[in-house]
Amino acid sequence: MTDHIAKAYDSDILTLKTMLAEMGGLAEEQLNNAITALSKRDVVLADQVISRDDKLDKLEREIEEKAILTIAKRQPVALDLREIMVAIRVSSDIERIGDLAKNTAKRTHAISEALPRRLATGLARMGSMAQAQLKNVLDAYGLKDIDKAMQVWRADEDLDSLYNSIFRELLTYMMEDPRNISLCTHLLFGAKNLERIGDHTTNIAENIHYLIHGKTIGEGRPKNDVTSMMTAEVK
Amino acid sequence: MDQLNPMTETPMLTKPRIMANREVRISARKVDIYYGEKHAIKGLSVEIPDRAVSAFIGPSGCGKSTFLRAINRMNDTIPGCRMTGEVLLDNKSIYAADVDVVQLRSHVGMVFQKPNPFPKSIFENVAYGPRIHGLAKNKTDLEEMVVASLKKAGLFEEVKDRLHASGTGLSGGQQQRLCIARAIAVNPEVILMDEPCSALDPIATARIEELIDELRQNYCIIIVTHSMQQAARVSQLTAFFHLGTLVETGDTDEMFTNPRDKRTQDYITGRFG
Numbered sequence: 001m002t003d004h005i006a007k008a009y010d011s012d013i014l015t016l017k018t019m020l021a022e023m024g025g026l027a028e029e030q031l032n033n034a035i036t037a038l039s040k041r042d043v044v045l046a047d048q049v050i051s052r053d054d055k056l057d058k059l060e061r062e063i064e065e066k067a068i069l070t071i072a073k074r075q076p077v078a079l080d081l082r083e084i085m086v087a088i089r090v091s092s093d094i095e096r097i098g099d100l101a102k103n104t105a106k107r108t109h110a111i112s113e114a115l116p117r118r119l120a121t122g123l124a125r126m127g128s129m130a131q132a133q134l135k136n137v138l139d140a141y142g143l144k145d146i147d148k149a150m151q152v153w154r155a156d157e158d159l160d161s162l163y164n165s166i167f168r169e170l171l172t173y174m175m176e177d178p179r180n181i182s183l184c185t186h187l188l189f190g191a192k193n194l195e196r197i198g199d200h201t202t203n204i205a206e207n208i209h210y211l212i213h214g215k216t217i218g219e220g221r222p223k224n225d226v227t228s229m230m231t232a233e234v235k
Numbered sequence: 236m237d238q239l240n241p242m243t244e245t246p247m248l249t250k251p252r253i254m255a256n257r258e259v260r261i262s263a264r265k266v267d268i269y270y271g272e273k274h275a276i277k278g279l280s281v282e283i284p285d286r287a288v289s290a291f292i293g294p295s296g297c298g299k300s301t302f303l304r305a306i307n308r309m310n311d312t313i314p315g316c317r318m319t320g321e322v323l324l325d326n327k328s329i330y331a332a333d334v335d336v337v338q339l340r341s342h343v344g345m346v347f348q349k350p351n352p353f354p355k356s357i358f359e360n361v362a363y364g365p366r367i368h369g370l371a372k373n374k375t376d377l378e379e380m381v382v383a384s385l386k387k388a389g390l391f392e393e394v395k396d397r398l399h400a401s402g403t404g405l406s407g408g409q410q411q412r413l414c415i416a417r418a419i420a421v422n423p424e425v426i427l428m429d430e431p432c433s434a435l436d437p438i439a440t441a442r443i444e445e446l447i448d449e450l451r452q453n454y455c456i457i458i459v460t461h462s463m464q465q466a467a468r469v470s471q472l473t474a475f476f477h478l479g480t481l482v483e484t485g486d487t488d489e490m491f492t493n494p495r496d497k498r499t500q501d502y503i504t505g506r507f508g
Binding site for chain 1: 493
Protein backbone atom coordinates (compact mmCIF):
# COMPACT_ATOMS: atom_id res chain seq x y z
CA MET A 1 0.00 0.00 0.00
CA THR A 2 1.28 3.45 -0.86
CA ASP A 3 1.93 5.86 1.96
CA HIS A 4 -0.42 8.58 3.09
CA ILE A 5 0.36 12.11 2.01
CA ALA A 6 0.27 12.99 5.70
CA LYS A 7 3.14 10.93 7.10
CA ALA A 8 1.82 11.25 10.64
CA TYR A 9 -1.22 9.24 9.57
CA ASP A 10 1.04 6.34 8.59
CA SER A 11 2.80 6.51 11.91
CA ASP A 12 -0.55 6.51 13.76
CA ILE A 13 -1.49 3.28 12.05
CA LEU A 14 1.97 1.82 12.46
CA THR A 15 1.86 2.53 16.19
CA LEU A 16 -1.43 0.66 16.43
CA LYS A 17 0.02 -2.32 14.58
CA THR A 18 3.10 -2.36 16.79
CA MET A 19 0.97 -2.28 19.93
CA LEU A 20 -1.14 -5.14 18.60
CA ALA A 21 1.94 -7.18 17.77
CA GLU A 22 3.18 -6.66 21.32
CA MET A 23 -0.20 -7.63 22.71
CA GLY A 24 -0.37 -10.74 20.54
CA GLY A 25 3.11 -11.86 21.56
CA LEU A 26 2.26 -11.39 25.21
CA ALA A 27 -0.99 -13.34 24.88
CA GLU A 28 0.84 -16.25 23.24
CA GLU A 29 3.32 -16.31 26.08
CA GLN A 30 0.56 -16.17 28.67
CA LEU A 31 -1.28 -19.04 27.06
CA ASN A 32 1.86 -21.18 26.79
CA ASN A 33 2.70 -20.57 30.43
CA ALA A 34 -0.85 -21.20 31.58
CA ILE A 35 -0.91 -24.58 29.86
CA THR A 36 2.50 -25.52 31.21
CA ALA A 37 1.51 -24.40 34.70
CA LEU A 38 -1.68 -26.44 34.67
CA SER A 39 -0.18 -29.62 33.25
CA LYS A 40 2.90 -29.49 35.50
CA ARG A 41 1.00 -28.11 38.48
CA ASP A 42 3.55 -25.29 38.64
CA VAL A 43 1.96 -22.71 40.94
CA VAL A 44 4.84 -20.24 40.66
CA LEU A 45 4.41 -20.05 36.90
CA ALA A 46 0.63 -19.88 37.35
CA ASP A 47 0.99 -16.86 39.63
CA GLN A 48 3.21 -15.20 37.11
CA VAL A 49 0.53 -15.65 34.44
CA ILE A 50 -2.12 -14.26 36.78
CA SER A 51 -0.13 -11.16 37.65
CA ARG A 52 0.86 -10.40 34.07
CA ASP A 53 -2.69 -10.32 32.77
CA ASP A 54 -2.90 -6.66 33.83
CA LYS A 55 -0.42 -5.85 31.13
CA LEU A 56 -2.74 -7.22 28.44
CA ASP A 57 -5.64 -5.23 29.86
CA LYS A 58 -3.54 -2.10 29.84
CA LEU A 59 -2.44 -2.65 26.25
CA GLU A 60 -6.02 -3.16 25.16
CA ARG A 61 -7.02 0.18 26.72
CA GLU A 62 -4.08 1.91 25.07
CA ILE A 63 -4.95 0.46 21.68
CA GLU A 64 -8.54 1.55 22.07
CA GLU A 65 -7.53 5.07 23.05
CA LYS A 66 -5.07 5.32 20.19
CA ALA A 67 -7.68 4.02 17.73
CA ILE A 68 -10.34 6.46 18.94
CA LEU A 69 -7.90 9.34 18.75
CA THR A 70 -6.92 8.35 15.20
CA ILE A 71 -10.57 8.18 14.16
CA ALA A 72 -11.20 11.61 15.67
CA LYS A 73 -8.17 13.17 14.02
CA ARG A 74 -8.17 11.52 10.62
CA GLN A 75 -11.74 10.43 9.86
CA PRO A 76 -10.42 7.27 8.27
CA VAL A 77 -12.27 5.69 5.36
CA ALA A 78 -12.03 2.48 3.33
CA LEU A 79 -8.98 0.35 4.14
CA ASP A 80 -7.79 2.70 6.89
CA LEU A 81 -11.16 2.57 8.59
CA ARG A 82 -11.24 -1.21 8.41
CA GLU A 83 -7.67 -1.38 9.69
CA ILE A 84 -8.58 0.66 12.76
CA MET A 85 -11.90 -1.05 13.46
CA VAL A 86 -10.26 -4.44 13.14
CA ALA A 87 -7.45 -3.36 15.48
CA ILE A 88 -10.05 -2.52 18.14
CA ARG A 89 -11.87 -5.82 17.69
CA VAL A 90 -8.73 -7.95 17.56
CA SER A 91 -7.33 -6.31 20.68
CA SER A 92 -10.53 -7.11 22.49
CA ASP A 93 -10.34 -10.76 21.39
CA ILE A 94 -6.72 -10.94 22.52
CA GLU A 95 -7.66 -9.43 25.85
CA ARG A 96 -10.33 -12.12 26.32
CA ILE A 97 -7.81 -14.80 25.35
CA GLY A 98 -5.58 -13.39 28.09
CA ASP A 99 -8.42 -13.64 30.61
CA LEU A 100 -9.07 -17.24 29.66
CA ALA A 101 -5.37 -18.06 29.96
CA LYS A 102 -5.36 -16.44 33.39
CA ASN A 103 -8.41 -18.41 34.46
CA THR A 104 -6.76 -21.62 33.26
CA ALA A 105 -3.61 -20.79 35.23
CA LYS A 106 -5.67 -20.08 38.36
CA ARG A 107 -6.96 -23.64 38.40
CA THR A 108 -3.40 -24.91 38.96
CA HIS A 109 -3.83 -24.03 42.62
CA ALA A 110 -6.91 -26.17 42.97
CA ILE A 111 -5.34 -29.25 41.47
CA SER A 112 -3.50 -31.06 44.20
CA GLU A 113 -3.13 -34.49 42.69
CA ALA A 114 -1.48 -35.65 39.50
CA LEU A 115 -3.64 -35.82 36.41
CA PRO A 116 -4.61 -39.25 35.06
CA ARG A 117 -2.25 -39.83 32.15
CA ARG A 118 -4.80 -40.10 29.38
CA LEU A 119 -6.42 -36.87 30.48
CA ALA A 120 -3.11 -35.08 30.74
CA THR A 121 -2.32 -36.09 27.18
CA GLY A 122 -5.72 -34.94 25.92
CA LEU A 123 -5.44 -31.58 27.65
CA ALA A 124 -1.90 -31.11 26.43
CA ARG A 125 -3.04 -31.79 22.89
CA MET A 126 -5.86 -29.34 23.23
CA GLY A 127 -3.44 -26.81 24.68
CA SER A 128 -0.97 -27.10 21.84
CA MET A 129 -3.80 -26.92 19.34
CA ALA A 130 -5.09 -23.69 20.90
CA GLN A 131 -1.54 -22.32 20.96
CA ALA A 132 -1.07 -23.14 17.29
CA GLN A 133 -4.40 -21.52 16.41
CA LEU A 134 -3.43 -18.36 18.26
CA LYS A 135 0.03 -18.23 16.75
CA ASN A 136 -1.23 -18.84 13.22
CA VAL A 137 -4.01 -16.29 13.42
CA LEU A 138 -1.67 -13.62 14.78
CA ASP A 139 0.82 -14.38 12.00
CA ALA A 140 -1.99 -14.19 9.46
CA TYR A 141 -3.03 -10.83 10.90
CA GLY A 142 0.50 -9.45 10.85
CA LEU A 143 1.12 -10.61 7.29
CA LYS A 144 -2.46 -9.99 6.05
CA ASP A 145 -2.43 -13.62 4.92
CA ILE A 146 -6.03 -14.48 4.14
CA ASP A 147 -5.33 -18.16 3.34
CA LYS A 148 -3.69 -18.71 6.66
CA ALA A 149 -6.54 -16.94 8.43
CA MET A 150 -9.04 -19.19 6.71
CA GLN A 151 -7.06 -22.26 7.74
CA VAL A 152 -7.40 -21.16 11.34
CA TRP A 153 -11.08 -20.50 10.82
CA ARG A 154 -11.67 -24.02 9.53
CA ALA A 155 -9.39 -25.73 12.05
CA ASP A 156 -11.53 -24.58 14.97
CA GLU A 157 -13.71 -27.60 14.31
CA ASP A 158 -10.87 -29.90 15.34
CA LEU A 159 -10.44 -28.07 18.60
CA ASP A 160 -14.16 -28.44 19.25
CA SER A 161 -14.01 -32.18 18.53
CA LEU A 162 -11.15 -32.64 20.94
CA TYR A 163 -13.06 -30.68 23.56
CA ASN A 164 -16.04 -33.00 23.09
CA SER A 165 -13.95 -36.08 23.72
CA ILE A 166 -12.30 -34.55 26.80
CA PHE A 167 -15.71 -33.56 28.08
CA ARG A 168 -16.90 -37.16 27.71
CA GLU A 169 -13.85 -38.53 29.34
CA LEU A 170 -14.16 -36.21 32.32
CA LEU A 171 -17.80 -37.21 32.74
CA THR A 172 -16.73 -40.84 32.83
CA TYR A 173 -14.12 -40.20 35.52
CA MET A 174 -16.63 -38.34 37.61
CA MET A 175 -19.15 -41.13 37.34
CA GLU A 176 -16.57 -43.71 38.25
CA ASP A 177 -15.63 -42.05 41.49
CA PRO A 178 -17.18 -38.94 43.07
CA ARG A 179 -13.79 -38.09 44.57
CA ASN A 180 -12.72 -37.15 41.05
CA ILE A 181 -15.38 -34.48 40.76
CA SER A 182 -13.33 -31.60 42.16
CA LEU A 183 -10.32 -32.29 39.94
CA CYS A 184 -12.41 -33.02 36.87
CA THR A 185 -14.51 -29.89 37.24
CA HIS A 186 -11.40 -27.74 37.27
CA LEU A 187 -10.02 -29.57 34.27
CA LEU A 188 -13.34 -29.21 32.53
CA PHE A 189 -13.19 -25.45 32.99
CA GLY A 190 -9.60 -25.52 31.78
CA ALA A 191 -10.65 -27.36 28.63
CA LYS A 192 -13.59 -25.04 28.16
CA ASN A 193 -11.23 -22.07 28.38
CA LEU A 194 -9.08 -23.53 25.63
CA GLU A 195 -12.15 -24.15 23.50
CA ARG A 196 -13.20 -20.52 24.03
CA ILE A 197 -9.73 -19.34 23.07
CA GLY A 198 -10.25 -21.25 19.82
CA ASP A 199 -13.47 -19.29 19.27
CA HIS A 200 -11.64 -16.01 19.77
CA THR A 201 -9.01 -17.03 17.23
CA THR A 202 -11.78 -17.67 14.70
CA ASN A 203 -13.18 -14.22 15.53
CA ILE A 204 -9.79 -12.78 14.68
CA ALA A 205 -9.71 -14.82 11.46
CA GLU A 206 -13.11 -13.42 10.51
CA ASN A 207 -11.83 -9.91 11.16
CA ILE A 208 -8.83 -10.56 8.91
CA HIS A 209 -11.29 -11.57 6.21
CA TYR A 210 -13.17 -8.30 6.71
CA LEU A 211 -9.94 -6.32 6.74
CA ILE A 212 -8.80 -7.76 3.44
CA HIS A 213 -12.03 -8.21 1.53
CA GLY A 214 -14.15 -5.45 3.06
CA LYS A 215 -16.95 -7.95 3.65
CA THR A 216 -17.87 -10.07 6.58
CA ILE A 217 -17.45 -13.77 6.02
CA GLY A 218 -20.64 -15.13 4.51
CA GLU A 219 -20.94 -18.69 5.70
CA GLY A 220 -21.62 -19.82 9.24
CA ARG A 221 -18.64 -20.71 11.32
CA PRO A 222 -17.80 -24.43 11.51
CA LYS A 223 -18.99 -25.56 14.91
CA ASN A 224 -18.41 -28.88 16.46
CA ASP A 225 -18.96 -28.25 20.15
CA VAL A 226 -21.86 -30.50 21.11
CA THR A 227 -21.20 -30.62 24.85
CA SER A 228 -24.22 -28.48 25.60
CA MET A 229 -26.35 -31.55 24.77
CA MET A 230 -24.30 -34.16 26.55
CA THR A 231 -25.62 -35.86 29.62
CA ALA A 232 -24.11 -38.28 32.08
CA GLU A 233 -26.08 -41.46 31.79
CA VAL A 234 -26.00 -43.58 34.89
CA LYS A 235 -26.09 -47.18 33.88
CA MET B 236 -11.01 -7.16 -18.51
CA ASP B 237 -14.25 -6.20 -16.89
CA GLN B 238 -17.46 -6.69 -18.75
CA LEU B 239 -18.93 -3.41 -19.95
CA ASN B 240 -22.33 -2.14 -19.05
CA PRO B 241 -24.11 -1.93 -22.43
CA MET B 242 -25.83 1.32 -21.43
CA THR B 243 -22.95 3.32 -20.10
CA GLU B 244 -19.97 1.35 -21.40
CA THR B 245 -18.29 1.65 -18.04
CA PRO B 246 -16.98 -1.50 -16.39
CA MET B 247 -20.01 -3.41 -15.22
CA LEU B 248 -19.39 -4.48 -11.72
CA THR B 249 -22.45 -4.67 -9.60
CA LYS B 250 -25.03 -2.04 -10.39
CA PRO B 251 -25.31 0.50 -7.56
CA ARG B 252 -28.15 -0.49 -5.24
CA ILE B 253 -29.45 3.09 -5.28
CA MET B 254 -30.36 2.63 -8.97
CA ALA B 255 -32.62 -0.30 -8.16
CA ASN B 256 -35.66 1.76 -7.21
CA ARG B 257 -34.85 5.04 -8.93
CA GLU B 258 -35.48 6.35 -12.40
CA VAL B 259 -32.44 7.46 -14.34
CA ARG B 260 -32.76 11.22 -14.60
CA ILE B 261 -29.55 12.06 -16.37
CA SER B 262 -27.38 9.85 -18.47
CA ALA B 263 -24.19 10.67 -20.27
CA ARG B 264 -22.91 8.53 -23.11
CA LYS B 265 -19.33 8.65 -24.32
CA VAL B 266 -18.87 12.30 -23.47
CA ASP B 267 -15.59 13.94 -24.45
CA ILE B 268 -14.94 17.58 -23.63
CA TYR B 269 -12.01 19.65 -24.86
CA TYR B 270 -10.78 23.09 -23.90
CA GLY B 271 -8.90 23.89 -27.08
CA GLU B 272 -6.18 21.23 -27.13
CA LYS B 273 -6.80 20.04 -23.59
CA HIS B 274 -8.84 16.85 -23.38
CA ALA B 275 -10.70 17.52 -20.14
CA ILE B 276 -13.25 14.67 -20.14
CA LYS B 277 -12.42 11.37 -21.78
CA GLY B 278 -15.17 9.03 -22.90
CA LEU B 279 -17.35 9.50 -19.86
CA SER B 280 -20.56 7.53 -19.49
CA VAL B 281 -22.69 7.56 -16.37
CA GLU B 282 -26.26 7.30 -15.13
CA ILE B 283 -27.53 9.62 -12.42
CA PRO B 284 -30.56 8.55 -10.39
CA ASP B 285 -33.55 10.73 -9.61
CA ARG B 286 -34.51 11.63 -6.03
CA ALA B 287 -31.01 11.03 -4.77
CA VAL B 288 -27.79 12.91 -4.18
CA SER B 289 -24.87 11.96 -6.39
CA ALA B 290 -21.46 13.24 -5.38
CA PHE B 291 -18.62 13.85 -7.83
CA ILE B 292 -15.26 13.62 -6.12
CA GLY B 293 -11.70 13.71 -7.37
CA PRO B 294 -8.55 15.80 -7.23
CA SER B 295 -8.49 19.34 -8.68
CA GLY B 296 -8.42 19.35 -12.45
CA CYS B 297 -9.95 15.89 -12.77
CA GLY B 298 -12.89 17.21 -14.79
CA LYS B 299 -15.72 16.90 -12.28
CA SER B 300 -16.77 20.56 -12.51
CA THR B 301 -16.38 20.50 -16.28
CA PHE B 302 -18.74 17.57 -16.51
CA LEU B 303 -21.15 19.18 -14.03
CA ARG B 304 -21.29 22.28 -16.22
CA ALA B 305 -21.97 20.13 -19.27
CA ILE B 306 -25.24 19.05 -17.64
CA ASN B 307 -26.80 22.49 -18.01
CA ARG B 308 -24.70 23.60 -20.95
CA MET B 309 -22.71 26.16 -19.03
CA ASN B 310 -19.65 25.18 -21.04
CA ASP B 311 -21.33 26.65 -24.12
CA THR B 312 -20.20 30.07 -22.98
CA ILE B 313 -16.54 29.09 -22.68
CA PRO B 314 -14.59 29.93 -25.86
CA GLY B 315 -12.74 26.96 -27.31
CA CYS B 316 -14.76 24.41 -25.39
CA ARG B 317 -16.03 21.52 -27.52
CA MET B 318 -18.04 18.51 -26.60
CA THR B 319 -18.87 15.21 -28.29
CA GLY B 320 -21.15 12.46 -27.06
CA GLU B 321 -24.56 12.75 -25.53
CA VAL B 322 -26.04 14.08 -22.32
CA LEU B 323 -29.64 13.04 -21.82
CA LEU B 324 -32.13 14.54 -19.42
CA ASP B 325 -35.13 12.23 -19.12
CA ASN B 326 -33.92 10.43 -22.24
CA LYS B 327 -33.80 13.60 -24.35
CA SER B 328 -30.54 15.03 -25.54
CA ILE B 329 -29.90 18.43 -24.01
CA TYR B 330 -27.55 19.25 -26.88
CA ALA B 331 -30.19 18.72 -29.58
CA ALA B 332 -30.71 21.60 -32.00
CA ASP B 333 -34.23 22.38 -30.75
CA VAL B 334 -33.27 22.75 -27.10
CA ASP B 335 -33.76 26.21 -25.61
CA VAL B 336 -30.82 26.70 -23.29
CA VAL B 337 -32.66 29.15 -21.05
CA GLN B 338 -35.48 26.68 -20.72
CA LEU B 339 -33.00 23.87 -20.05
CA ARG B 340 -31.44 25.81 -17.19
CA SER B 341 -34.81 26.23 -15.56
CA HIS B 342 -34.96 22.42 -15.44
CA VAL B 343 -31.37 22.08 -14.36
CA GLY B 344 -30.58 24.66 -11.69
CA MET B 345 -27.15 25.44 -10.38
CA VAL B 346 -25.66 26.56 -7.07
CA PHE B 347 -22.08 27.79 -7.04
CA GLN B 348 -19.16 27.69 -4.68
CA LYS B 349 -19.45 31.31 -3.63
CA PRO B 350 -22.97 32.45 -2.82
CA ASN B 351 -23.89 34.88 -5.58
CA PRO B 352 -27.20 36.55 -4.77
CA PHE B 353 -28.26 39.36 -7.08
CA PRO B 354 -27.78 42.81 -5.55
CA LYS B 355 -31.52 42.97 -5.02
CA SER B 356 -33.90 42.25 -2.20
CA ILE B 357 -34.32 38.76 -0.81
CA PHE B 358 -37.77 38.66 -2.38
CA GLU B 359 -36.54 39.78 -5.78
CA ASN B 360 -33.73 37.24 -5.79
CA VAL B 361 -36.25 34.43 -5.59
CA ALA B 362 -38.95 36.10 -7.69
CA TYR B 363 -36.54 36.70 -10.56
CA GLY B 364 -36.69 33.21 -12.09
CA PRO B 365 -40.47 32.68 -11.96
CA ARG B 366 -40.89 36.17 -13.38
CA ILE B 367 -38.63 35.77 -16.43
CA HIS B 368 -40.04 32.32 -17.11
CA GLY B 369 -43.58 33.65 -16.69
CA LEU B 370 -44.46 31.03 -14.12
CA ALA B 371 -46.68 33.19 -11.91
CA LYS B 372 -50.19 34.15 -12.94
CA ASN B 373 -50.36 37.22 -10.73
CA LYS B 374 -48.73 39.01 -7.82
CA THR B 375 -50.23 36.77 -5.11
CA ASP B 376 -49.15 33.71 -7.03
CA LEU B 377 -45.62 35.05 -7.26
CA GLU B 378 -45.55 35.84 -3.56
CA GLU B 379 -46.66 32.33 -2.77
CA MET B 380 -43.92 30.92 -4.97
CA VAL B 381 -41.28 33.03 -3.25
CA VAL B 382 -42.44 32.01 0.22
CA ALA B 383 -42.68 28.35 -0.75
CA SER B 384 -39.18 28.38 -2.21
CA LEU B 385 -37.73 30.16 0.82
CA LYS B 386 -39.43 27.59 3.03
CA LYS B 387 -38.07 24.68 1.02
CA ALA B 388 -34.61 26.20 1.27
CA GLY B 389 -35.02 26.44 5.04
CA LEU B 390 -34.53 30.19 5.02
CA PHE B 391 -38.03 31.61 5.39
CA GLU B 392 -38.18 31.71 9.20
CA GLU B 393 -34.93 33.67 9.32
CA VAL B 394 -35.87 36.29 6.74
CA LYS B 395 -39.67 36.54 6.83
CA ASP B 396 -39.56 39.98 8.49
CA ARG B 397 -37.10 41.45 6.02
CA LEU B 398 -38.03 40.05 2.62
CA HIS B 399 -37.33 43.42 1.07
CA ALA B 400 -33.90 43.86 2.61
CA SER B 401 -30.93 43.24 0.34
CA GLY B 402 -29.93 39.63 -0.29
CA THR B 403 -26.28 40.53 -0.05
CA GLY B 404 -26.76 41.61 3.57
CA LEU B 405 -27.33 38.02 4.70
CA SER B 406 -24.65 35.80 6.21
CA GLY B 407 -22.71 33.49 3.88
CA GLY B 408 -24.76 30.44 4.81
CA GLN B 409 -28.02 32.36 4.45
CA GLN B 410 -26.90 33.70 1.08
CA GLN B 411 -26.18 30.18 -0.08
CA ARG B 412 -29.63 29.04 1.02
CA LEU B 413 -31.04 32.08 -0.78
CA CYS B 414 -29.28 30.88 -3.94
CA ILE B 415 -30.79 27.43 -3.42
CA ALA B 416 -34.24 29.05 -2.99
CA ARG B 417 -33.63 30.98 -6.20
CA ALA B 418 -32.67 27.78 -7.99
CA ILE B 419 -35.73 25.85 -6.85
CA ALA B 420 -38.17 28.71 -7.48
CA VAL B 421 -38.37 27.75 -11.16
CA ASN B 422 -39.29 24.13 -10.37
CA PRO B 423 -36.20 22.41 -11.67
CA GLU B 424 -35.87 18.64 -11.76
CA VAL B 425 -32.14 18.70 -11.26
CA ILE B 426 -30.01 20.83 -8.97
CA LEU B 427 -26.28 21.01 -9.64
CA MET B 428 -24.08 22.17 -6.79
CA ASP B 429 -20.47 23.06 -7.34
CA GLU B 430 -18.78 22.94 -3.94
CA PRO B 431 -21.71 24.69 -2.29
CA CYS B 432 -20.19 24.68 1.19
CA SER B 433 -16.54 25.43 0.62
CA ALA B 434 -16.97 29.09 1.55
CA LEU B 435 -19.08 28.36 4.63
CA ASP B 436 -18.33 27.68 8.28
CA PRO B 437 -19.15 24.24 9.76
CA ILE B 438 -22.52 25.29 11.15
CA ALA B 439 -23.70 26.85 7.89
CA THR B 440 -22.33 23.76 6.14
CA ALA B 441 -24.36 21.47 8.39
CA ARG B 442 -27.49 23.51 7.57
CA ILE B 443 -26.88 23.19 3.84
CA GLU B 444 -26.22 19.47 4.18
CA GLU B 445 -29.44 19.09 6.13
CA LEU B 446 -31.22 20.99 3.38
CA ILE B 447 -29.68 18.83 0.65
CA ASP B 448 -30.88 15.78 2.51
CA GLU B 449 -34.44 17.15 2.54
CA LEU B 450 -34.36 18.24 -1.08
CA ARG B 451 -33.33 14.84 -2.35
CA GLN B 452 -36.84 13.55 -1.70
CA ASN B 453 -37.99 15.59 -4.70
CA TYR B 454 -34.98 16.41 -6.83
CA CYS B 455 -32.09 14.86 -8.61
CA ILE B 456 -29.09 16.50 -6.94
CA ILE B 457 -25.49 16.39 -8.07
CA ILE B 458 -22.84 17.84 -5.83
CA VAL B 459 -19.19 18.40 -6.58
CA THR B 460 -17.23 18.48 -3.39
CA HIS B 461 -13.65 18.40 -2.21
CA SER B 462 -14.76 17.26 1.19
CA MET B 463 -14.75 13.50 1.20
CA GLN B 464 -16.62 13.49 4.45
CA GLN B 465 -19.31 15.67 2.92
CA ALA B 466 -19.67 13.27 0.00
CA ALA B 467 -19.93 10.41 2.47
CA ARG B 468 -22.51 12.26 4.55
CA VAL B 469 -24.88 13.64 1.95
CA SER B 470 -24.72 11.41 -1.11
CA GLN B 471 -26.10 8.02 -1.96
CA LEU B 472 -24.09 7.62 -5.15
CA THR B 473 -20.44 8.59 -5.46
CA ALA B 474 -18.56 9.01 -8.71
CA PHE B 475 -14.79 9.26 -8.56
CA PHE B 476 -13.07 11.24 -11.33
CA HIS B 477 -9.40 11.16 -12.11
CA LEU B 478 -7.49 12.76 -15.01
CA GLY B 479 -10.66 13.31 -17.01
CA THR B 480 -12.01 9.81 -16.67
CA LEU B 481 -14.70 8.41 -14.46
CA VAL B 482 -12.86 5.78 -12.48
CA GLU B 483 -15.62 4.32 -10.37
CA THR B 484 -19.28 4.91 -9.61
CA GLY B 485 -20.92 3.17 -6.71
CA ASP B 486 -23.10 3.30 -3.67
CA THR B 487 -21.60 5.83 -1.30
CA ASP B 488 -21.79 3.39 1.61
CA GLU B 489 -19.59 1.00 -0.29
CA MET B 490 -17.23 3.57 -1.77
CA PHE B 491 -16.18 4.77 1.65
CA THR B 492 -15.80 1.39 3.28
CA ASN B 493 -14.70 -0.82 0.41
CA PRO B 494 -13.91 0.96 -2.88
CA ARG B 495 -13.16 -1.36 -5.78
CA ASP B 496 -10.56 0.66 -7.64
CA LYS B 497 -7.15 1.24 -6.14
CA ARG B 498 -7.11 4.85 -7.39
CA THR B 499 -10.35 5.54 -5.53
CA GLN B 500 -8.97 3.93 -2.41
CA ASP B 501 -5.75 5.96 -2.67
CA TYR B 502 -7.65 9.19 -3.16
CA ILE B 503 -10.24 8.88 -0.43
CA THR B 504 -7.74 7.64 2.11
CA GLY B 505 -5.37 10.51 1.38
CA ARG B 506 -2.65 8.54 -0.35
CA PHE B 507 -2.69 10.18 -3.74
CA GLY B 508 0.66 11.19 -5.16
